[in-house]
Amino acid sequence: MPDLKVLLVDDELEFLEPLSTRLARRGVSCSMATSGEDALRALAGRQFDCAVVDVKMPGMDGLELLRRMRRDFPAMGVVLLTGHASVELGVQGMELGAFDYLLKPLDLDELLDVVRRAALHT
Amino acid sequence: MKPGGANGGGGRLRAAWKSFSRRTSPLTTGAELARFRLMYERFREILAYNDSTLQLIADIEDRLTGRAPFALDTIVQRVRKTAMDVFVMVKNLNQISGNRHADLYEALRALNAELEAIAPPPGDQSGQPMVVPLSDLRIHHTSAAGTKMAHLGEIRACAKLLVPEGFVVTTAASATFMSANELWGRAERLEGMLETRGGAAAVTEACHEVQSAILAAPVPDAVAAAALAAYDKLAAGRELLVAVRSSAVGEDTLASHAGQYHTELDVTRDGLLDAYRSVIASAYSPAAVSYRFERGMTGHEATMAVGCIRMLAPRCSGIMFSRRPESPADDGIVVSAVPGVSAGVASGEQGAQVWVVGEQPQTPNSSLLSKVDLLELLDAARRLEHCFGGPQEIEWAKEAPDSLFILQSRPMVVAPTASADEVEPLSDEPPILVGGLTACPGVGAGPVVIVQRDEELDSFPAGGVLVARHSSPTFSLVMARCAAIVTDVGSPTGHMASLAREYDVPALVGSGRATAFLQAGEPVTVDATRHQVFAGILAAARTRPLAPAPVETPALQTLRQIARLVTPLSLTDPESKEFRPASCRSLHDITRYVHEKAFGVMFHYGDLASADTHHARRLAVRLPLTIHVFDVGGGLREGMADGFEISEDDVVSEPLRSFLAGLLDQRLHWDRPRPLSARGFLSVLGESMAGPPAEALKVGRASYAIISDRYLNFSTKAGYHFSTIDTYCGASLNKNYIHFRFSGGAADASRRLRRVQFISNVLSQLDFRVQTRSDLLVARLQKYPREIIHARLVDLGRLTMCTRQLDMLMDSDASPEFFARAFLTGEMERF
Numbered sequence: 001m002p003d004l005k006v007l008l009v010d011d012e013l014e015f016l017e018p019l020s021t022r023l024a025r026r027g028v029s030c031s032m033a034t035s036g037e038d039a040l041r042a043l044a045g046r047q048f049d050c051a052v053v054d055v056k057m058p059g060m061d062g063l064e065l066l067r068r069m070r071r072d073f074p075a076m077g078v079v080l081l082t083g084h085a086s087v088e089l090g091v092q093g094m095e096l097g098a099f100d101y102l103l104k105p106l107d108l109d110e111l112l113d114v115v116r117r118a119a120l121h122t
Numbered sequence: 123m124k125p126g127g128a129n130g131g132g133g134r135l136r137a138a139w140k141s142f143s144r145r146t147s148p149l150t151t152g153a154e155l156a157r158f159r160l161m162y163e164r165f166r167e168i169l170a171y172n173d174s175t176l177q178l179i180a181d182i183e184d185r186l187t188g189r190a191p192f193a194l195d196t197i198v199q200r201v202r203k204t205a206m207d208v209f210v211m212v213k214n215l216n217q218i219s220g221n222r223h224a225d226l227y228e229a230l231r232a233l234n235a236e237l238e239a240i241a242p243p244p245g246d247q248s249g250q251p252m253v254v255p256l257s258d259l260r261i262h263h264t265s266a267a268g269t270k271m272a273h274l275g276e277i278r279a280c281a282k283l284l285v286p287e288g289f290v291v292t293t294a295a296s297a298t299f300m301s302a303n304e305l306w307g308r309a310e311r312l313e314g315m316l317e318t319r320g321g322a323a324a325v326t327e328a329c330h331e332v333q334s335a336i337l338a339a340p341v342p343d344a345v346a347a348a349a350l351a352a353y354d355k356l357a358a359g360r361e362l363l364v365a366v367r368s369s370a371v372g373e374d375t376l377a378s379h380a381g382q383y384h385t386e387l388d389v390t391r392d393g394l395l396d397a398y399r400s401v402i403a404s405a406y407s408p409a410a411v412s413y414r415f416e417r418g419m420t421g422h423e424a425t426m427a428v429g430c431i432r433m434l435a436p437r438c439s440g441i442m443f444s445r446r447p448e449s450p451a452d453d454g455i456v457v458s459a460v461p462g463v464s465a466g467v468a469s470g471e472q473g474a475q476v477w478v479v480g481e482q483p484q485t486p487n488s489s490l491l492s493k494v495d496l497l498e499l500l501d502a503a504r505r506l507e508h509c510f511g512g513p514q515e516i517e518w519a520k521e522a523p524d525s526l527f528i529l530q531s532r533p534m535v536v537a538p539t540a541s542a543d544e545v546e547p548l549s550d551e552p553p554i555l556v557g558g559l560t561a562c563p564g565v566g567a568g569p570v571v572i573v574q575r576d577e578e579l580d581s582f583p584a585g586g587v588l589v590a591r592h593s594s595p596t597f598s599l600v601m602a603r604c605a606a607i608v609t610d611v612g613s614p615t616g617h618m619a620s621l622a623r624e625y626d627v628p629a630l631v632g633s634g635r636a637t638a639f640l641q642a643g644e645p646v647t648v649d650a651t652r653h654q655v656f657a658g659i660l661a662a663a664r665t666r667p668l669a670p671a672p673v674e675t676p677a678l679q680t681l682r683q684i685a686r687l688v689t690p691l692s693l694t695d696p697e698s699k700e701f702r703p704a705s706c707r708s709l710h711d712i713t714r715y716v717h718e719k720a721f722g723v724m725f726h727y728g729d730l731a732s733a734d735t736h737h738a739r740r741l742a743v744r745l746p747l748t749i750h751v752f753d754v755g756g757g758l759r760e761g762m763a764d765g766f767e768i769s770e771d772d773v774v775s776e777p778l779r780s781f782l783a784g785l786l787d788q789r790l791h792w793d794r795p796r797p798l799s800a801r802g803f804l805s806v807l808g809e810s811m812a813g814p815p816a817e818a819l820k821v822g823r824a825s826y827a828i829i830s831d832r833y834l835n836f837s838t839k840a841g842y843h844f845s846t847i848d849t850y851c852g853a854s855l856n857k858n859y860i861h862f863r864f865s866g867g868a869a870d871a872s873r874r875l876r877r878v879q880f881i882s883n884v885l886s887q888l889d890f891r892v893q894t895r896s897d898l899l900v901a902r903l904q905k906y907p908r909e910i911i912h913a914r915l916v917d918l919g920r921l922t923m924c925t926r927q928l929d930m931l932m933d934s935d936a937s938p939e940f941f942a943r944a945f946l947t948g949e950m951e952r953f
Contacts, residue, residue, distance in 0.1 A: 085206040087234040091227045113156040
């Protein structure tokens with residue numbers, strides 16, 4: 001099975017970097033973006049199997065990014081992440097077509113399973 | 123793990139899975155196995171959150187009885203967390219069911235919006251002013267300025283009476299102060315501690331810790347600068363002393379906080395910030411925290427605004443009741459006064475002159491107040507009553523030349539009118555003490571407990587008569603459990619007197635020498651109404667109910683509103699048309715719906731397995747079934763050889779082992795010809811020729827077992843019927859269950875129904891709750907100990923074998939009964 005290509009989007013680098021390292025160790029190749037705009041630029045240049053997106057980001061937030069990803073890259077599964085448990089954001093995210101909505105702190109094994117499924121989701 | 127990972131099994135199972143999957147690395151990259159595991163995890167998570175939601179519902183219902191005080195904030199936080207858990211349940215159900223219940227999102231969204239309207243999530247106070255001048259305040263500014271300062275603004279604006287000039291440092295400022303120093307979390311835990319440990323003594327240390335942290339914390343620049351600027355404006359270049367006072371939200375409403383919070387007098391500019399911290403800290407004294415807790419006030423009501431007002435230089439000052447406490451209907455007032463500043467009157471440390479102005483106007487016999495002064499006070503009292511509606515307890519001061527200032531006005535606690543059935547205690551002996559004033563009327567009896575220091579209140583015995591030199595508001599700590607109060611010094615207009623009336627404790631104050639006359643441990647009867655104390659327990663002494671009757675507290679009211687959206691269950695019947703997302707009116711309804719539908723999905727878990735033959739392992743056992751095993755975590759032995767076939771010994775999943783024991787029961791001779799009635803046989807042939815159900819052809823005789831160490835989902839098409847067992851069996855009774863579903867069959871309808879009747883008879887005898895509809899049967903066994911679950915799984919294994927072709931035996935209406943008895947008595951040769 002070829003490596004999964006995953007785009008990680010979060011404004012907190014201190015969260016992004018260790019996550020990327022840990023996923024890479026498990027055979028997932030990760031690209032990082034620190035904002036919604038940054039993520040869209042990355043998507044323009046490369047194909048990803050799945051995107052993992054933090055909900056709360058300054059500028060374009062995770063839900064807006066999700067909306068654009070679903071519109072422009074419908075084949076890519078999008079997993080939302082949040083440190084801030086909100087029913088309303090969760091419902092919006094799922095209704096906008098997120099593959100899953102995970103709460104921080106993350107369980108890496110769970111994230112791996114979700115990412116594998118999200119990549120095949122479409 | 124997920125938030126609140128109450129699902130103890132998940133993490134452990136995952137760990138078990140990890141150790142397994144590492145050895146069989148080719149499988150770990152498989153998206154199909156990820157799918158199995160995710161489905162299992164999501165299902166387990168639904169069950170775990172279902173349990174925790176039901177626990178919350180039970181706890182809310184318990185709190186709603188009002189029997190015991192509770193920490194509203196703690197419950198509100200749990201409700202908020204539970205709403206999120208329910209979201210995860212809804213999400214998980216949609217994920218395992220291919221989004222078939224997406225309407226639930228809307229139902230949950232609407233409920234959550236209502237919940238947030240009642241109990242808004244902790245908000246952002248930035249943008250609110252840190253300081254507001256008193257001259258801008260009206261009564262509706264309570265949430266920013268606290269009750270006391272908002273009332274002061276109203277006294278000025280509505281009653282047109284003088285109040286000292288000043289300003290308030292707002293609740294937004296104290297929220298800024300608390301947040302900047304990360305003090306909220308610590309402060310909020312105090313109420314939770316009270317609820318779990320009970321008694322003020324339990325939190326004393328924690329309270330002091332919080333108070334010290336507050337006293338040591340820096341005041342953020344935004345707050346400090348605004349407060350000092352307001353002070354400078356007020357002082358206008360002069361040397362000005364201010365009083366720094368608490369003004370909490372909810373303070374001085376009917377459940378008066380009389381004297382629980384701190385006031386600092388004669389504060390200079392240099393001392394302003396220290397005084398500010400002291401007042402904020404006073405909201406977390408053990409007495410204040412337990413007072414709020416017992417009164418069912420919300421933590422929000424501890425949020426303190428702090429008033430800074432000019433110190434008056436009064437000629438005299440005091441307290442006034444706008445009505446006489448014992449006869450509120452009459453046009454009277456009660457005034458107490460001392461020369462100078464009156465702080466000591468209210469706290470009971472200082473005696474005062476008392477005037478009762480009523481039907482027989484009293485001529486004051488002292489130089490403190492003239493008749494004109496008393497009439498001015500009477501006029502002020504009526505105006506304040508008019509503005510605030512109802513009798514008031516008023517702090518006043520007369521400052522030279524002759525200005526009456528009002529310092530505070532709050533609702534007066536009117537004593538319960540001396541009831542007609544209250545009998546004067548009769549004693550052959552004369553009273554051992556006569557004198558003093560009624561703070562709260564009534565008669566109470568019990569052993570004398572002399573209290574000299576506040577710490578002694580911690581060990582105050584229930585039913586004791588509290589005797590003290592001075593009256594003190596800290597006595598509120600024991601008012602719920604003392605029989606009466608007698609003090610040497612104190613005033614009926616003091617804070618303690620208000621509290622005594624609120625708790626309805628007979629209280630006699632200013633008796634002069636009670637501490638000298640009464641011996642500790644001596645039983646006495648206190649007649650507070652008639653200012654007498656007798657030796658011994660007299661017959662007429664009423665026995666106070668020691669626990670306060672449930673009162674409608676703010677916390678109860680809020681909880682009742684919240685409960686309406688959480689606890690009621692209207693989705694009771696899964697067969698009803700109303701069993702749908704749009705009918706969900708509470709979190710309970712949603713969880714009920716998700717729970718029911720999740721089990722429905724799991725009955726078809728095996729279909730997922732039949733579509734994926736890559737990851738199955740075949741169980742090599744001598745049975746007329748091919749069993750494909752999928753391990754989602756710890757169901758197979760560690761260190762097992764790779765390969766397609768596994769043996770019975772490789773299975774460590776406890777429920778599968780038990781079930782297999784039943785399937786392999788030696789008494790069942792499935793490999794021998796069975797007694798077959800000709801009619802039954804022809805009937806089977808008939809159906810077969812008409813064509814068996816399509817799903818029977820598709821799956822044939824394959825069976826699927828999806829397992830973890832404690833979980834089994836077994837689906838099989840034995841013969842022409844389709845059955846599923848879904849079970850979890852662990853150490854925790856509450857998580858254990860077996861769900862069994864059975865449907866279909868090849869024989870004619872009446873035989874199929876008889877077979878369902880047979881299974882229903884058997885399972886009912888084995889404690890299952892059985893529901894049947896046509897030839898579909900669903901049986902559930904829940905919350906049984908592990909041993910029972912295992913025994914029932916053995917029974918179900920046996921039953922699975924017995925029912926393989928059983929409909930061919932069901933040729934009379936008596937058959938179900940006959941075979942059920944045979945099964946239950948172990949006559950396996952009948953099958």
